[in-house]
Amino acid sequence: MGEDCSVVAPGTTEEDRGYTGDPRWLLVERILATRDFQRSPRLSEFLRHVSQLTLQGHEDTISEQYLGTALFGRSADYDSTSDTIVRSHALRLRRKLEHYFRHDGRSEPLTLIIPRGGYVPTFIPGAETASAGAQGREQMPPQLATGALPEAAPHTEDDLRVLVPEPALVATAISPDLREVMSRYRTVLTLTLCLVILLVAAVVYQWRALAMLRAHAYHDRNHPLWSRLFNTEEPTQVVLGDSGLVLFHATARRYVSLSEYVNNDFAKELPYVEHVDPNFALFLSGRRYTSFVDATAAIRLLRLPEALPDRTTVRFSRDMRLDDFKNGNTIIVGAQEADPWVELFERQMDFVFSIDNPEKTAVFLNKNPQPGEPAVYRPELEGPRQIYAVVAFLPNLNGTGDVLLLEGINMAGTESAVDLMMDDQQLLPILRRMRGKDGTLPHFEMMIAANVVKDSPAPPQVVALHVHR
Incomplete structure (x- = not known):
């Protein structure tokens, strides 16, 4: 890429003129013009860069190793297995895109997603998106179908601190009905834990029995x-x-990357999940099932x-x-x-x-x-x-x-x-x-x-x- 892709505010650069008028690029420009992306220069640069390569027909060059070098100043031979900067920024970018199409961009004719396992943008017609979303809501339980994902708090690259509310405020937010649901879940999970213990005991028993058999047979x-x-x-x-993580996914409707799983970063966001009691979600995230x-x-x-x-x-x-x-x-x-x-x-x-x-x-x-x-x-x-x-x-x-x-x-x-x-x-x-x-x-x-x-x-x-x- 010959031009500087760090521009965040909407506008047409020399490199952009080749596809000015393309509805996919116009969508990218509308996204970059939002306040949410203007507050995140690095994510805007990420989206602009991969979108330009895709529209130019160079999507086969988009890889984690390339983006780490081109966007984040890493050396050409850096170890992307231990340095997850590209994956962590891609995860944040996917969340911001989802937030955009749930709010400011809900009437867009196209939907832009970056599928997991890669970093190439995909553009989906809006009618297909709306139809699929409606079918998904009909199949969901009522309490999940009516819940909305929380809006991300505005932040910049240098301000990623998580503000934790006072415990008293969290406690008063829990309704009696929610406490009853939590109690039922705990009962079910306790029974599940007992079954898991029995299964583990069965595994140990089978293993020892096989060891004895192998002592007499080759x-x-x-x-x-x-x-x-x-x-x-x-x-x-x-x-x-x-399985505790799977239950957390089903409850919080939020999936966890490997980096978050290893560092337990996802637990820090639980107080801000609007439709889930944070204590109950934290309880699920810590179970060994x-x-x-x-x-x-x-x-x-x-x-x-x-x-x-x-x-x-x-x-x-x-x-x-x-x-x-x-x-x-x-x-x-x-x-x-x-x-x-x-x-x-x-x-x-x-x-x-x-x-x-x-x-x-x-x-x-x-x-x-x-x-x-x-x-x-x-x-x-x-x-x-x-x-x-x-x-x-x-x-x-x-x-x-x-x-x-x-x-x-x-x-x-x-x-x-x-x-x-x-x-x-x-x-x-x-x-x-x-x-x-x-x-x-x-x-x-x-x-x-x-x-x-x-x-x-x-x-x-x-x-x-x-x-x-």
């Missing part, structure tokens, strides 16, 4: 996948999803003949750290909304979980569609229900081991992914076809579809296969 199946993930050279960790599907998946994985008890551990998502994904082998159970660590691997994935759409429903984006493949895999919620899941076999952060993601669009989707991976009759022919001439298994991604019958998935089918050579 297994050597030479399985092309499980022999890679469970071996005597590298330890293996099974990471289960954080996992789902029945995740616990069952752990049991099935530990039953594999290749799973060595002294080399395999079961971990909770909130206990993980970045270094844990640099070495050894890892199996992550659950989607990004339950296990934000999936975000570490989305840059090298074609199938990416996303909720950045007008109806705020979970979908899988296909960033590299092959002939005959759709760009979006959206679950069917009416009529014959169909759900999707992704199985991704990828290298770890240092390239010294492997990572397996079992990522469902919901719990039924995750269950269908586990079902497929445990069915050698269906899995082995697929793996054998992918093997190279030297017999090694390459990294790959599979999109899985399954019909849902009474909340349980029918036998899954592989509808797309991408091999990374």
Whole structure:
């Protein structure tokens, strides 16, 4: 880019004249003219820069590494894995765009979004957005359909302090009806915790029983996948999803990035979520729950003949750290909304979980569609229900081991992914076809579809296969 893209106020630069009159650029200029963006020069520069590249047809150059260098002064070889400045600014930009189209821009003919997993702006016709939003509100519970997201307090780049109200003011804002709802939730969550404890005890019992069996038997199946993930050279960790975080998402209607999850930044904003009692939301964000599907998946994985008890551990998502994904082998159970660590691997994935759409429903984006493949895999919620899941076999952060993601669009989707991976009759022919001439298994991604019958998935089918050579 030859011109300075740091101008925040609306206006036409030399570089802009090439697409003056384009309705997409006119929309960008209207957004940049709002007071909210004028108060945030860095976010305005971000939006202007990626929009110009997109309208010029250079969207393939937009990457986290490029933006860190072009917009934030990072060196060309900086480590974007540890330096999350681009991702944190992209998250704030997505929130400001959502706020704009809920208020000042609610009658715009186009809607601008920046889907998760990338930084390329997407322009959606306003009629489609309104229709999708209306359908989403009809499917939501009344208490959620009538709630509005809180307006972001005006701030500048140098003033990001969070003002916490007095405890007395928060307490008086809680109505008796809300206290009763909180009490019911606590009862349900207490029962859930008891079930989780029983499930963990079952996992431990099964693990010890398998250890005793392996002391008297030797297994050597030479399985092309499980022999890679469970071996005597590298330890293996099974990471289960954080169901407390999923409950927080459902209550606060707000999704959490990996950076916020690791630093617990999202808890600081709870007092400003208008439709949620902050104490109750904070209670949810601190619970250590996992789902029945995740616990069952752990049991099935530990039953594999290749799973060595002294080399395999079961971990909770909130206990993980970045270094844990640099070495050894890892199996992550659950989607990004339950296990934000999936975000570490989305840059090298074609199938990416996303909720950045007008109806705020979970979908899988296909960033590299092959002939005959759709760009979006959206679950069917009416009529014959169909759900999707992704199985991704990828290298770890240092390239010294492997990572397996079992990522469902919901719990039924995750269950269908586990079902497929445990069915050698269906899995082995697929793996054998992918093997190279030297017999090694390459990294790959599979999109899985399954019909849902009474909340349980029918036998899954592989509808797309991408091999990374």
